[in-house]
Amino acid sequence: MIQFLNTLSLWILPLIIVFILIYAIYKKTPAYEAFVDGANEGFKIAIKIIPYLIAIMVCTALFRASGAIEFMEKIFKPLFDYFKIPIETTIIMLTRSLSGSATLGVLADIINQTGVNSYATKLAAVITGSSETTFYVASVYFGAVGIKKFRHALLAGILADVVGLIAAVWICSIFFL
């Protein structure tokens, strides 16, 4: 199964591209012109999302640097002890939705501190792998089309993140404890 999934992820991109090109030959589509036209948009989109990315990344970087997360770690400690959640994983739960690179950094930290085969590492890995950086995704996707009023999108994303965290703690305790 694992072998199959690894092979699949290796082959999937080349296969998609080859399939698209063969279909284009079959339909006599000028592939090169279409490619260049499409690629031209990549630049415009990247430039367009910059202001939104700056706004989001400044907020999240400030929040992490301010020490607010360490404060929350103290508040959550009794709750975590009660549910047998390793305290090392608090920071990754709080940073997961804020910053992707920070999350990977914290994961590396947890591996260093507790060892790669520890329960904390497994829980942190599941948390990292099962979610996306909500704030980043929101700023890129809505930024690219100029949406400024997010309505309930962020709230729904964050609530889903919270459910995901609870599920991660629960599922991991079944699998690994």
Added chain:
Amino acid sequence: MNYIFIFLILVSFIFAAINNRLDIATDEMLKASQRAVEIAFGLIGIMGFWLGIVNIAKKSGLMDVLSKIIQKPLLLIFPDIKENKEAQSNIALNISANALGLSNAATPFGIKAMENLQSQNKDKNRATNSMCTFLAINTAGFQIVPAVVLAILSANGMQNPTQIILPTLIVTSIAFISALFFAKILERFYK
């Protein structure tokens, strides 16, 4: 968004002042704005490549074929895109690329899908229901194989890193379904 923006910045400065970390916080703030530009520029190449490939698929009519296949289940989640064939195929491509762990490919598809949804939006500043639902399921980050995490674990010498695949898949499915659920419930309260 306005409130979150103001709240995060004010709270951060208050905590930074209490913790005596104003210097670090200010420094991080400025570095972050620099990083935002670097990330955006880093996206140009990948984004250009995938948008090019997708444009070939669009011009050849392959996208219409795809949208026909996935139309039925998709319309259950996004009821207002019945006439919007391009949105249908781009959403399908985005979700499948994400599921396969190809987030580099998923982002351009997702942005294209957002543009397609925006084209039928009356108020260009304000997200439609479908846009919110689409964003929420993307932030849930559904994927079948968490490739990056597996790479980190095996690089650090975990004996059997693949043991996290099944629990991760269960958790991400729960998050995906709840994102969909919350988006659908909350849209009634944000008219």
